[in-house]
Each structure stands twice: as C-alpha cells, then as structure tokens.
Amino acid sequence: MKIEPVHHEPAVHADGRVQGDGRLQGVGRWADESVWAGTRAPLAESTGLPPQMYTDEGFFAAERSRLFERSWVAVGNAAEVAVPGRLLVRRVGGRSIIITRDQTGVLRGFVNSCRHRGTELAATDCEVGNTIRCPYHRWGYGLDGSLQSTPFFEEIPRDGFDRGDFGLVEVRVDTWGLLLFACVDAATPPLREWLGDLPDRMGxxxxxxxxxxxxxxxxxxxxxxxxxxxxxxxxxxxxxxxxxxxxxxxxxxxxxxxxxxxxxxxxxxxxxxxxxxxxxxxxxxxxxxxxxxxxxxxxxxxxxxxxxxxxxxxxxxxxxxxxxxxxxxxxxxxxxxxxxxxxxxxxxxxxxxxxxxxxxxxxxxxxxxxxxxxxxxxxxxxxxxxxxxxxxxxxxxxxxxxxxxxxxxxxxxxxxxxxxxxxxxxxxxxxxxxxxxxxxxx
Ligand code: FES
Ligand SMILES: [Fe+2]
The missing domain is CATH 3.90.380.10 (Naphthalene 1,2-dioxygenase Alpha Subunit; Chain A, domain 1)
Structure with missing residues (x-):
C-alpha cells in the first residue's frame, strides 16, 4: 500500500510562532497537547518534532525538568559503585545526586545537598570511607544517608532537634545488567515497569x-x-x-x-x-x-x-x-x-x-x-x-x-x-x- 504524506496544521510555524497564541517560552507552553499534534497523529500521518525542540533554550530547560527529572535516567555502570564508600556524583536533569553502596551492600542514592544549609556534599566521584561528610560545617552522614554527627551543634541545644529528621533526601537508584539508573521523581513507575519486557527479552x-x-x-x-x-x-x-x-x-x-x-x-x-x-x-x-x-x-x-x-x-x-x-x-x-x-x-x-x-x-x-x-x-x-x-x-x-x-x-x-x-x-x-x-x- 502506498502511503501518502498527510499535511497537518503545523504545531510550530516556520517563523517560530506556535499554533494559537503561544510564544516559545516556559514549561507550560510545552506541556500543552496542541504543540504535539504532529506526534500524536497516527504513524502514517505523523510528522517529526518541530525544530525548536532541538534548538530552543526554553524547551531545553522544560525538558530537563519535565522529561529528565521524571524518567529513569542511565547514569553509569553498576561496576563503578561496586563497594561501600565509593561515591559517584551524577546529574539527572538539573539535579545533582550522589550514589553509593551502604555497609550492607545496598545501592543508595541521595540528593547532593546537605540537610544543614544545603551545601553540595561531593563535587566529583570519590572514596568516602564510612561517612559522607559535608565540607562546610562537617555534618557527617552514614552511607545509608542517616545523619550521624553535627559538630558543636548541641552546645546550645535546640528544642526537639532530632538527627533522625535530617537524613539525606533519598533518590531511587536501580540497575539492569551493568547499567545504573536513577530517578529523582518518586511518582515515576519502578524501573522494572519502565523497562517493560526488555530484561526478559534480553535475559x-x-x-x-x-x-x-x-x-x-x-x-x-x-x-x-x-x-x-x-x-x-x-x-x-x-x-x-x-x-x-x-x-x-x-x-x-x-x-x-x-x-x-x-x-x-x-x-x-x-x-x-x-x-x-x-x-x-x-x-x-x-x-x-x-x-x-x-x-x-x-x-x-x-x-x-x-x-x-x-x-x-x-x-x-x-x-x-x-x-x-x-x-x-x-x-x-x-x-x-x-x-x-x-x-x-x-x-x-x-x-x-x-x-x-x-x-x-x-x-x-x-x-x-x-x-x-x-x-x-x-x-x-x-x-x-x-x-x-x-x-x-x-x-x-x-x-x-x-x-x-x-x-x-x-x-x-x-x-x-x-x-x-x-x-x-x-x-x-x-x-x-x-x-x-x-x-x-x-
Ligand atoms: S551546610 Fe553542610 S554542614 Fe553546614
Ligand atoms: Fe547510523
């Protein structure tokens, strides 16, 4: 059967204007289904993505937060974090995360930000021994993310302060084969669901x-x-x-x-x-x-x-x-x-x-x-x-x-x-x- 190209009302005009009233800015614009009309059409009537989706800074920023920060993103090889105390620093969308194994061998991921005043905990891949230590005021975290030490903090006690409330913020990490994945949104389906039949198909x-x-x-x-x-x-x-x-x-x-x-x-x-x-x-x-x-x-x-x-x-x-x-x-x-x-x-x-x-x-x-x-x-x-x-x-x-x-x-x-x-x-x-x-x- 010969398939004829079908003309669509363009989602984005040649001069850069989006259909309707939009300008090519802001996350909201790209979350609107009307922008995706050529993609949503059946295969034989579909068109490629508008060029702005490959070139526009605003789209790139929206994509970072809506696509990469809500997907399972491959961040390395599982072999890179084979032993407790080995710490990887990776970027997922606009977020920096750290990945390690705890003392029991469980893979762990955390937001790369101290629970005191938010400082970046690690700048590059490194060895940390048993403790992830913030370079600013030396708060120390276990490899499971629990807050273990807060130097001089208790000299004047704060009412109700409990270290148990200030562990590192967890990020889901998982593996398929040698591939290491991370996902910074808790609502995204688990990696096994994301990969579908692939692990079985390639088992x-x-x-x-x-x-x-x-x-x-x-x-x-x-x-x-x-x-x-x-x-x-x-x-x-x-x-x-x-x-x-x-x-x-x-x-x-x-x-x-x-x-x-x-x-x-x-x-x-x-x-x-x-x-x-x-x-x-x-x-x-x-x-x-x-x-x-x-x-x-x-x-x-x-x-x-x-x-x-x-x-x-x-x-x-x-x-x-x-x-x-x-x-x-x-x-x-x-x-x-x-x-x-x-x-x-x-x-x-x-x-x-x-x-x-x-x-x-x-x-x-x-x-x-x-x-x-x-x-x-x-x-x-x-x-x-x-x-x-x-x-x-x-x-x-x-x-x-x-x-x-x-x-x-x-x-x-x-x-x-x-x-x-x-x-x-x-x-x-x-x-x-x-x-x-x-x-x-x-
Ligand atoms: S910001 Fe990390 S210990 Fe102060
Ligand atoms: Fe090729």
Whole structure:
C-alpha cells in the first residue's frame, strides 16, 4: 500500500510562532497537547518534532525538568559503585545526586545537598570511607544517608532537634545488567515497569555478568534527541554507512519492540557477508540460536543506546549539555566467557564502531545545523523505517505533557498485524538461515 504524506496544521510555524497564541517560552507552553499534534497523529500521518525542540533554550530547560527529572535516567555502570564508600556524583536533569553502596551492600542514592544549609556534599566521584561528610560545617552522614554527627551543634541545644529528621533526601537508584539508573521523581513507575519486557527479552545475555572492557567520551554538536533518533532508524544505513550496510543489510532488519520505554530493532543474521570486523571476538557462551546470530539495537528512553552483538556490547549513554551539545559516554562490554583481551585484540572491533559512530556524529551534527538554520515545519516520518521515532516522540510528548509521572503511558509492543509490512516480530530467526556459516563456526 502506498502511503501518502498527510499535511497537518503545523504545531510550530516556520517563523517560530506556535499554533494559537503561544510564544516559545516556559514549561507550560510545552506541556500543552496542541504543540504535539504532529506526534500524536497516527504513524502514517505523523510528522517529526518541530525544530525548536532541538534548538530552543526554553524547551531545553522544560525538558530537563519535565522529561529528565521524571524518567529513569542511565547514569553509569553498576561496576563503578561496586563497594561501600565509593561515591559517584551524577546529574539527572538539573539535579545533582550522589550514589553509593551502604555497609550492607545496598545501592543508595541521595540528593547532593546537605540537610544543614544545603551545601553540595561531593563535587566529583570519590572514596568516602564510612561517612559522607559535608565540607562546610562537617555534618557527617552514614552511607545509608542517616545523619550521624553535627559538630558543636548541641552546645546550645535546640528544642526537639532530632538527627533522625535530617537524613539525606533519598533518590531511587536501580540497575539492569551493568547499567545504573536513577530517578529523582518518586511518582515515576519502578524501573522494572519502565523497562517493560526488555530484561526478559534480553535475559539470555546475562548482562549482569558482563564486564567493562574500555570507555571513551565524545562531544557531539547536536541535540540528544537527534542522536537517539538516528540510532533508532536504519533508513540512512546505505548512504551514511556504506561499509556497515555490507555486513548489516537493510533487508535483514526487523523491529524488536515489546511493552516498555524503549525502541528497538534487530539484525538477523548479524553479518551479511564475509567481512567480520564486529565478529572477530568469540560469541558469548550459552546464547540461544536467535541471540547467537542477531544484533540487537535498543534505545532505552531517554538516554541509552545499546548495540548488542553476540560477542560484545557497544553502549552509548547521552548527557545533554545544551540544546545543541551532547556528551556521549561510550562503553564496550564483553561477556564473562571471553578471556581477558588486549587493546590490540579489541582494536578491530573498536575501530569498526568508531568509524560507524563518526559517520553518525557527522550526520547528526549536520542535522542540528539544518534544524537550527532552517526552522522549517517538520516533515512526514517514513512508516517503513521511522515507526520507532514515532514511538520515541510520543514518549517525549507523554513525559512533557503528563501532570504526574505515574501517568506516563508506557507503550505496548509491536502490532503483529503489521509484522509483514514493517518487519516486526519477536526475536526473528529465519528458519532458512544456516547458523553454521557465519557465527558459530568462528
Ligand atoms: S551546610 Fe553542610 S554542614 Fe553546614
Ligand atoms: Fe547510523
């Protein structure tokens, strides 16, 4: 069926005026459903986000408080806080939080602010021993957040003062596999609900046992949404990544989306020709046949992108810095069955990904320049390839418009009736594919 683009009344006009009476300022403007009309339309009638959502300082500020401060945000790797007394300092939206393990090994998160006069407790990741101590007047907190010491404070006692009332303010922290998440809004559903079927769907990999091999950081002159949108569609594959397209063929892509705050696709089989840059390391032991021959590409809302191959994971965590600037924290993970590898062993895999990533960075920076300079009315999404963007845009719209994060609509899974046309389906593993040829023989 041929799908014709449908013209919508633009949510934001080319000159920057919002439909109706709005100016592009203030949180309230962006919480109004009318701004999201092109996103709320059905896929075949939907449009991309207005350019101001990638460039406007006011939108960026609103997004920080309404989206990032009401979502489960990935803030690092669980291995970074493996032992009590190790303290991480991370930013979630506009909030600074600290994360540690208490003496019993329980993961703990707190607002990075002293309960005396609010001073920042830690400026950078550090070791604190048994006590989190404020640098100002030396109030001391246990690793469980309880207020333990208040120097000289009781020399003139205050009526009714009880240290038990002044513990650090807790922030929820949780893990999935090696990923460490934090959420600063108590009303947001728990992480397990947020992730939906993803932990089960990807349970066969046993990510909690994988290890960090190496890390790298990139600064990208583009809005964080452009980066994750680019990751979610393979429409650009043939033109932006001609080398990648040889091993990861457009025709071998399928959707990979169940219920949960994520967008996903799979490539099955993972390697379409003899070139094997991303398969030089041995596959993880114990994978089922589908995982063994597939690449899983999953963007967990809002800020994580996972490229899961049978033998390694390339993980990107996004930290928005400004509307047009994002820090990418990249991590390579290896399965426990792979012996220690040298940087040399890893070089081919790393350079493969860095080439692909550089191609993506070039195109998203160009995308940013275009939306900044053009400010044109957003165009139609391609239903064949860009359904995950539609799903993602609706998650953005939901978090920006909902009154309470307990009302965020966690999307359902792919519609099976669309499977043939859109290449969806759970864990496809074409029966005709000869498993021995490309992966298990390595
Ligand atoms: S502000 Fe922390 S002890 Fe005074
Ligand atoms: Fe790409």
């Amino acid at each position: 066969g990999y046993g990510f909690e046992h994988w290890r960090v091999q190496s890390e790298a950081t990139f600064e990208v002159r583009a809005n964080w949404k452009l980066i994750t949108e680019n990751f979610q569609e393979y429409y650009h594959l043939s033109w932006v990544h001609p080398e990648l397209a040889k091993v990861s063929r457009v025709a071998d892509h399928y959707r990979y989306q169940g219920p949960g705050m994520y967008c996903g696709q799979t490539t099955t089989p993972v390697s379409g020709d003899d070139r094997d840059d991303w398969l030089v390391l041995p596959p993880a032991a114990g994978l089922n046949q589908s995982d063994l021959v597939s690449g899983r590409f999953v963007a967990v809302f809002p800020n994580v992108m996972l490229a899961v191959l049978p033998n390694h994971v390339f993980l990107i965590r996004l930290e928005p810095v400004a509307p047009g600037l994002t820090r990418e924290r990249c991590t390579f993970l290896l399965p426990p069955s792979t012996p220690e590898v040298s940087d040399e062993d890893m070089a081919q895999t790393r350079s493969f990904w860095f080439d692909v990533n550089n191609e993506d960075i070039d195109i998203v920076e160009r995308g940013q320049r275009g939306v900044a300079a053009g400010a044109v009315v957003p165009g139609p999404l391609a239903p064949r390839f860009e359904e995950p963007l539609h799903r993602f845009h609706n998650m953005v719209a939901d978090t920006m418009t909902c009154d309470c994060p307990s009302d965020i609509a966690i999307p359902g899974g792919d519609d099976d009736s669309e499977a043939a046309r859109l290449g969806s389906g759970l864990n496809p593993c074409p029966p005709e594919f000869d498993l021995d040829i490309r992966v298990s023989a390595r």
